[in-house]
Amino acid sequence: MNATKTFIYDGSFNGFLTAIFVAFDEKTRVADIQKNTASQSGLFSETESIFTQMDKAQRVWNGIDKKSHTAIKDIYFAFLSETKGVEMLLYSYIRKMFTTTTSISSDYSDGTVLKISQLARSVGREKHRMEAFVRFQLTKDDICFSNIEPDFDVIPLITKHFRSRYADQQWLIYDVKRKYGIFYDLNQVEIITLDLDTAYTNSLNKSVHFGEEEYNYQDLWNNYFKSTNIKSRINLKLHKQHVPKRYWKYLSEKKAV
Amino acid sequence: MSLSFDRIKEKLNILADAAKYDVSCSSSGSVRKNNSDGLGDSSGMGICHSYTEDGRCVSLLKILLTNHCIFDCAYCVTRKSNDLQRAAFKIQEVVDLTINFYRRNYIEGLFLSSGIFKSPDYTMERLVMVAKKLRLVENFNGYIHLKSIPGASDELMREAGLYADRLSVNIEVPTISGLKLLAPDKKHEDFTKPMLKVKNEIIQYKSEKKIIKSTPKYAPAGQSTQMIVGATGESDKDIMYSATHYYKNYNMKRVYYSGYVPVAEDSRLPAIGTQVPMLRENRLYQTDWLLRFYGFGVQEILNNDHPNLDMDVDPKLGWALRNMQYFPVDINKADKSVLARIPGLGMKSVHKIISARRYRKLNWEHLKKIGVALNRAKYFIICDSNSWEHKDIEGTKIKGLILQNSVGKFRKEYSNQLQLFS
Ligand code: SF4
Numbered sequence: 001m002n003a004t005k006t007f008i009y010d011g012s013f014n015g016f017l018t019a020i021f022v023a024f025d026e027k028t029r030v031a032d033i034q035k036n037t038a039s040q041s042g043l044f045s046e047t048e049s050i051f052t053q054m055d056k057a058q059r060v061w062n063g064i065d066k067k068s069h070t071a072i073k074d075i076y077f078a079f080l081s082e083t084k085g086v087e088m089l090l091y092s093y094i095r096k097m098f099t100t101t102t103s104i105s106s107d108y109s110d111g112t113v114l115k116i117s118q119l120a121r122s123v124g125r126e127k128h129r130m131e132a133f134v135r136f137q138l139t140k141d142d143i144c145f146s147n148i149e150p151d152f153d154v155i156p157l158i159t160k161h162f163r164s165r166y167a168d169q170q171w172l173i174y175d176v177k178r179k180y181g182i183f184y185d186l187n188q189v190e191i192i193t194l195d196l197d198t199a200y201t202n203s204l205n206k207s208v209h210f211g212e213e214e215y216n217y218q219d220l221w222n223n224y225f226k227s228t229n230i231k232s233r234i235n236l237k238l239h240k241q242h243v244p245k246r247y248w249k250y251l252s253e254k255k256a257v
Numbered sequence: 258m259s260l261s262f263d264r265i266k267e268k269l270n271i272l273a274d275a276a277k278y279d280v281s282c283s284s285s286g287s288v289r290k291n292n293s294d295g296l297g298d299s300s301g302m303g304i305c306h307s308y309t310e311d312g313r314c315v316s317l318l319k320i321l322l323t324n325h326c327i328f329d330c331a332y333c334v335t336r337k338s339n340d341l342q343r344a345a346f347k348i349q350e351v352v353d354l355t356i357n358f359y360r361r362n363y364i365e366g367l368f369l370s371s372g373i374f375k376s377p378d379y380t381m382e383r384l385v386m387v388a389k390k391l392r393l394v395e396n397f398n399g400y401i402h403l404k405s406i407p408g409a410s411d412e413l414m415r416e417a418g419l420y421a422d423r424l425s426v427n428i429e430v431p432t433i434s435g436l437k438l439l440a441p442d443k444k445h446e447d448f449t450k451p452m453l454k455v456k457n458e459i460i461q462y463k464s465e466k467k468i469i470k471s472t473p474k475y476a477p478a479g480q481s482t483q484m485i486v487g488a489t490g491e492s493d494k495d496i497m498y499s500a501t502h503y504y505k506n507y508n509m510k511r512v513y514y515s516g517y518v519p520v521a522e523d524s525r526l527p528a529i530g531t532q533v534p535m536l537r538e539n540r541l542y543q544t545d546w547l548l549r550f551y552g553f554g555v556q557e558i559l560n561n562d563h564p565n566l567d568m569d570v571d572p573k574l575g576w577a578l579r580n581m582q583y584f585p586v587d588i589n590k591a592d593k594s595v596l597a598r599i600p601g602l603g604m605k606s607v608h609k610i611i612s613a614r615r616y617r618k619l620n621w622e623h624l625k626k627i628g629v630a631l632n633r634a635k636y637f638i639i640c641d642s643n644s645w646e647h648k649d650i651e652g653t654k655i656k657g658l659i660l661q662n663s664v665g666k667f668r669k670e671y672s673n674q675l676q677l678f679s
């Protein structure tokens with residue numbers, strides 16, 4: 001009996017796709033696919049380090065995309081969920097894709113397919129929420145700055161949205177949890193890694209980085225938010241369902257004034 | 258500087274407060290792409306940037322230009338006879354607020370309405386000027402919704418549509434007799450004339466665009482209207498027939514229903530403190546949904562025998578219970594339009610069923626996984642299984658069983674005004 005292998009990859013999506021390529025190419029019996037930051041070798045399997053190779057990743061991407069456009073989107077979104085064990089789930093999904101002739105991406109009566117599509121949907125929901133809940137604060141040197149702290153790694157998914165919406169202002173969206181962000185300099189969007197020591201939340205304390213006018217507008221927005229509420233219709237449960245509490249600390253309208 | 262800021266804050270409080278009862282706004286349905294270097298982009302999908310504590314979506318800066326008004330409509334906070342603080346924005350102030358809120362990603366755009374000062378045309382002209390400035394001076398591509406002032410002239414309505422994504426006139430009172438009673442200053446045609454103008458402009462725009470590609474966009478997100486529910490004694494049938502009339506004859510994109518919030522001590526109206534009819538409002542939205550997306554005809558749901566919606570069950574379930582002859586439906590065979598009529602099945606589930614049944618016959622387990630609300634649906638369907646819940650029990654019995662088994666769940670739906678059935 002062939003020994004099974006655990007692949008260790010660098011945590012990137014392309015790294016993961018490379019691992020898939022290797023698995024298919026070498027007809028490996030895969031025991032697990034793990035990020036190098038979180039690897040834990042299994043008792044009965046050897047490990048193999050995977051080095052990200054763009055051409056291999058690209059071939060896997062194209063192969064899946066050719067079979068089903070929905071599937072490639074679901075796979076990418078589900079991957080960004082960073083759920084523990086998602087790699088193996090995706091691996092079995094992809095294997096299934098290539099062993100059946102019909103498209104499986106809408107076969108919701110299959111457990112794996114359903115799970116992947118649910119993960120993809122959760123990530124999609126948070127992508128949408130981030131597009132809504134990013135709150136820019138204008139710094140003194142004219143950059144619209146925002147902190148976010150999403151459950152899933154959605155920055156790659158929101159870049160295009162903000163690029164097309166705010167083409168005439170410089171902006172920076174920074175993921176506090178993952179310590180990286182995207183910066184638009186009026187020409188292009190770049191990925192930047194930063195280690196900020198403060199998270200600029202909606203706190204009442206003013207920071208030296210932002211001007212008085214910025215706080216005036218936050219104040220106006222905060223006020224607007226309050227006066228638009230209809231007291232006789234209050235429904236806090238519904239409110240929290242729409243605006244989960246974990247996002248509140250970055251929302252200027254949630255500042256206690 | 259800080260002085261004018263305080264003044265703006267005060268105005269904003271007054272003029273946002275007065276605008277909040279208008280529910281006829283959403284930011285979806287427009288297609289205004291950013292032309293590479295401008296600000297903003299509204300490409301179809303509406304984004305709710307926040308939610309008020311009453312659970313409504315905040316996607317637009319919704320304000321009145323002024324709450325001065327020469328009219329005295331009984332249901333309106335802004336009415337002449339109401340003793341309250343008045344204010345008016347300058348055009349540039351509205352422009353600045355919109356741009357600065359938009360740049361911070363607070364909003365998708367502007368919803369601008371107004372009390373009528375001086376005359377309908379004078380007021381409408383000012384609303385148009387705000388939109389024009391935003392588009393032409395600020396290069397703003399976000400969403401703009403202007404309220405058409407009843408009685409405004411055709412020329413102004415034409416101009417408004419060149420800069421706004423959506424226009425709306427609120428009918429407010431669904432019956433002509435109700436309107437006479439509550440808004441004696443207004444004539445029915447003050448509402449319908451601007452609507453007709455907008456409708457005709459849109460039609461003309463569409464036909465011109467076929468020939469001349471560069472024809473300027475006219476109100477790309479169409480028009481909408483709002484009706485107040487529960488201020489006069491109208492039935493649900495009155496409301497929905499009226500809504501259907503506006504959808505059909507004025508190409509409305511959306512009709513909104515707004516449970517009346519008592520704002521005046523007036524013998525013609527429910528007293529202050531009367532509960533807002535939220536459940537009724539929710540039922541009307543559900544009905545509207547059924548008409549627009551589920552293939553129902555209005556007379557199937559509301560008619561002389563049944564002029565009001567059930568309060569204890571949603572309108573689809575209500576219809577099904579009165580029409581048991583169409584059930585049970587075979588999940589594995591029925592057409593999309595038939596599936597859409599099964600209680601407990603939303604359009605999403607319908608599509609999933611149609612996809613999934615290509616692979617195998619579906620049984621109860623599959624349906625549950627797909628997300629069908631079986632506690633309701635099971636009485637109306639058969640699937641790949643021998644057990645079948647229907648067993649010829651009558652509608653009234655089924656209703657009892659459903660209510661009994663899902664008390665908690667249904668109660669929840671009562672209080673959540675905007676939650677539609679899934
Ligand atoms: S005209 Fe409009 S703003 Fe004036 S009282 Fe009537 S509804 Fe209110």
